[in-house]
Amino acid sequence: MLRRHLSLQPDTDSDAPPLRIDQLETPAALVDLDILAQNLDRMAEYSALHGFALRPHVKTHKSPRIAAEQLRLGAVGLTCATPRELEVMADVTRDLVLAYPLLGAAKLARALSLPAEVQLTVAVDSMIAVDALAATARVVDRPVQVYVELDMGMHRVGVQRVDDAIALAMRVQEQPPLTFAGIMFYPGHIREPVGEQDAKLEQLRTDLSLALARMEDAGVRPGVVSGGSTPAAWRMHEIPGVTEVRPGTYVYNDRTTAEIGACAWEDCAFTVLATVVSTAVEGQAVVDAGCKALGREPVRGASGEGYAAMLDRPEVTVQRMSEEHGILDLSRTSWRPRVGDQVRLVPNHVCIVVHLNDVIHGVRRNIVESHWPVSARGR
Amino acid sequence: MLRRHLSLQPDTDSDAPPLRIDQLETPAALVDLDILAQNLDRMAEYSALHGFALRPHVKTHKSPRIAAEQLRLGAVGLTCATPRELEVMADVTRDLVLAYPLLGAAKLARALSLPAEVQLTVAVDSMIAVDALAATARVVDRPVQVYVELDMGMHRVGVQRVDDAIALAMRVQEQPPLTFAGIMFYPGHIREPVGEQDAKLEQLRTDLSLALARMEDAGVRPGVVSGGSTPAAWRMHEIPGVTEVRPGTYVYNDRTTAEIGACAWEDCAFTVLATVVSTAVEGQAVVDAGCKALGREPVRGASGEGYAAMLDRPEVTVQRMSEEHGILDLSRTSWRPRVGDQVRLVPNHVCIVVHLNDVIHGVRRNIVESHWPVSARGR
Numbered sequence: 210m211l212r213r214h215l216s217l218q219p220d221t222d223s224d225a226p227p228l229r230i231d232q233l234e235t236p237a238a239l240v241d242l243d244i245l246a247q248n249l250d251r252m253a254e255y256s257a258l259h260g261f262a263l264r265p266h267v268k269t270h271k272s273p274r275i276a277a278e279q280l281r282l283g284a285v286g287l288t289c290a291t292p293r294e295l296e297v298m299a300d301v302t303r304d305l306v307l308a309y310p311l312l313g314a315a316k317l318a319r320a321l322s323l324p325a326e327v328q329l330t331v332a333v334d335s336m337i338a339v340d341a342l343a344a345t346a347r348v349v350d351r352p353v354q355v356y357v358e359l360d361m362g363m364h365r366v367g368v369q370r371v372d373d374a375i376a377l378a379m380r381v382q383e384q385p386p387l388t389f390a391g392i393m394f395y396p397g398h399i400r401e402p403v404g405e406q407d408a409k410l411e412q413l414r415t416d417l418s419l420a421l422a423r424m425e426d427a428g429v430r431p432g433v434v435s436g437g438s439t440p441a442a443w444r445m446h447e448i449p450g451v452t453e454v455r456p457g458t459y460v461y462n463d464r465t466t467a468e469i470g471a472c473a474w475e476d477c478a479f480t481v482l483a484t485v486v487s488t489a490v491e492g493q494a495v496v497d498a499g500c501k502a503l504g505r506e507p508v509r510g511a512s513g514e515g516y517a518a519m520l521d522r523p524e525v526t527v528q529r530m531s532e533e534h535g536i537l538d539l540s541r542t543s544w545r546p547r548v549g550d551q552v553r554l555v556p557n558h559v560c561i562v563v564h565l566n567d568v569i570h571g572v573r574r575n576i577v578e579s580h581w582p583v584s585a586r587g588r
Numbered sequence: 589m590l591r592r593h594l595s596l597q598p599d600t601d602s603d604a605p606p607l608r609i610d611q612l613e614t615p616a617a618l619v620d621l622d623i624l625a626q627n628l629d630r631m632a633e634y635s636a637l638h639g640f641a642l643r644p645h646v647k648t649h650k651s652p653r654i655a656a657e658q659l660r661l662g663a664v665g666l667t668c669a670t671p672r673e674l675e676v677m678a679d680v681t682r683d684l685v686l687a688y689p690l691l692g693a694a695k696l697a698r699a700l701s702l703p704a705e706v707q708l709t710v711a712v713d714s715m716i717a718v719d720a721l722a723a724t725a726r727v728v729d730r731p732v733q734v735y736v737e738l739d740m741g742m743h744r745v746g747v748q749r750v751d752d753a754i755a756l757a758m759r760v761q762e763q764p765p766l767t768f769a770g771i772m773f774y775p776g777h778i779r780e781p782v783g784e785q786d787a788k789l790e791q792l793r794t795d796l797s798l799a800l801a802r803m804e805d806a807g808v809r810p811g812v813v814s815g816g817s818t819p820a821a822w823r824m825h826e827i828p829g830v831t832e833v834r835p836g837t838y839v840y841n842d843r844t845t846a847e848i849g850a851c852a853w854e855d856c857a858f859t860v861l862a863t864v865v866s867t868a869v870e871g872q873a874v875v876d877a878g879c880k881a882l883g884r885e886p887v888r889g890a891s892g893e894g895y896a897a898m899l900d901r902p903e904v905t906v907q908r909m910s911e912e913h914g915i916l917d918l919s920r921t922s923w924r925p926r927v928g929d930q931v932r933l934v935p936n937h938v939c940i941v942v943h944l945n946d947v948i949h950g951v952r953r954n955i956v957e958s959h960w961p962v963s964a965r966g967r
Contacts, residue, residue, distance in 0.1 A: 234694035310865035315613035
């Protein structure tokens with residue numbers, strides 16, 4: 210299967226001796242290429258099986274190399290959160306959704322100056338955003354598709370009432386070169402362990418059916434109904450009406466995704482390689498990955514202490530951190546590392562950790578096969 | 589006073605109209621240049637008054653421009669945590685301390701390949717680190733000074749017993765081209781509000797006197813006794829024996845520093861500029877600065893909810909975050925922002941936020957005067 214993943218092949222076929230993981234300077238971000246390939250395949254197959262348009266969110270990897278692989282495996286386009294992500298991803302697709310309200314003159318001008326051949330879709334939840342988008346689109350004479358974002362329980366952004374969604378869709382239709390393309394929701398509130406999501410999924414089913422029926426009655430039938438996110442991705446086929454999914458985390462996975470059962474521990478492709486730098490204080494070991502390398506994200510929607518866990522000893526967690534220090538809790542293990550030993554840590558929330566790195570190392574077993582930049586990091 | 593700060597002057601004197609803050613794309617990192625200048629002066633004056641060698645930690649700003657200003661105001665050299673920080677700061681000083689255990693062949697080789705005219709000092713807390721440092725220093729024939737790090741209550745790194753410090757110092761002395769230069773401690777456990785630090789300071793005084801006396805008796809008298817950190821910096825003159833301080837955060841300050849009383853709210857030079865992107869959910873407003881722009885650091889050692897507070901309305905805090913969304917809690921204010929409004933947010937822990945940015949904008953009132961790269965960010 211792996212031979213299919215052309216863009217994940219080694220950087221060169223030179224005769225230089227292979228670089229081993231233990232030769233890397235730490236902290237370093239590693240991605241297991243075999244696991245990555247499996248993760249990419251699994252979501253592509255799930256989406257194809259259920260007839261979803263797969264539009265992965267690039268926030269997790271911020272890499273055109275990974276995005277190109279997602280597209281080659283059948284993704285219809287990509288989802289972005291920032292102007293920088295749009296610009297970088299315009300190199301690999303002509304179909305981009307900005308799943309984020311586009312406000313501010315500088316940001317509007319930047320997003321709408323993407324190459325003309327890129328079909329841009331922007332999500333909105335306010336009249337102010339629609340009117341600002343329409344005004345700029347008219348000035349630069351660029352067609353822009355619009356998704357109206359509905360809040361389906363996350364209570365972050367998204368209109369609260371179907372009437373507001375209808376009003377926004379109509380306002381969009383009145384303002385060429387905007388066109389109303391569909392609705393979008395982010396079910397980020399569904400973070401329970403996979404087996405305990407039933408009640409929230411039932412509510413989502415009910416609310417979405419009602420919204421779709423009322424919008425159809427009002428003459429603003431959404432062509433696209435865009436949902437999905439990794440924690441609930443595998444159950445999106447249970448929600449009638451959904452036509453598109455936008456998962457991001459599934460490419461690498463992380464400790465939270467494994468804890469809620471949306472992947473197995475063995476599906477975690479991303480680790481931070483770190484070195485034990487001190488064992489001076491009893492009962493702990495200090496590694497050179499602190500919150501500037503691991504972030505400080507909790508495990509969400511599930512139990513799990515600390516900020517990361519060792520790949521091959523998940524009972525050993527990073528319990529405290531300073532900026533460049535991570536403190537391993539050795540209370541649940543008889544393992545005692547030596548100063549200079551390397552460890553591989555699975556972070557709680559991989560998207561945040563990728564954003565802390567400039568380069569990712571692609572590995573197979575203990576060999577470093579490739580490197581790629583986190584090109585869409587930054588602003 | 590501000591005219592003294594030559595390196596903080598506007599980038600150009602061109603006739604182009606000045607850039608206003610409200611023209612910046614958000615999120616953006618801003619530093620108020622007047623407040624920065626005051627903060628730099630205050631610490632330089634405190635150190636001079638008490639005869640301390642000031643060796644600021646660059647982890648906060650990661651900028652040779654700010655470092656050059658610290659040196660011009662009297663700093664004897666700089667403190668770094670990573671090889672990248674050493675490399676970048678070697679452009680502005682010949683006196684660098686790596687206040688971090690140096691382990692791993694790749695990292696050792698990199699640190700010891702700094703330009704030969706740079707005097708490098710490395711902190712250690714293990715025989716393994718001393719021996720590895722000595723071996724590499726011999727191979728590249730480079731003199732390296734060593735600080736032995738003692739744990740004075742932080743329980744992170746640092747030897748636990750004075751006997752161990754003496755043994756490490758002796759081991760250093762036996763291994764040219766290493767030389768024993770002194771001891772270092774990081775009083776990061778002293779994070780109480782400034783008025784409540786007495787008990788811990790008393791303990792520190794006692795422990796340090798004892799350590800110094802015993803080391804002197806053993807014939808390894810430390811030439812340098814390096815302490816300090818912003819939260820306890822203003823009380824370091826109460827600790828006899830300290831010759832050097834290494835504060836970092838004081839240049840910009842942050843919400844935590846203000847909450848514990850180590851600076852005033854008006855001394856917070858650093859803010860994240862953000863735009864209100866949604867008010868769709870009642871009682872809150874969403875801004876385009878989430879944990880990829882603000883970090884997810886708690887207020888430490890003091891009360892204070894949330895992850896950042898508005899500069900001009902500190903009662904309004906960022907209460908929840910996603911990667912690119914920050915949710916303002918409006919429950920303690922009658923202020924109701926509109927979509928498109930800009931806000932300035934003081935983060936809980938500025939060092940983490942600087943590390944998330946590539947560029948800092950220097951501002952005075954509502955004008956953007958300069959920009960500088962976070963050159964020592966990354967690895």
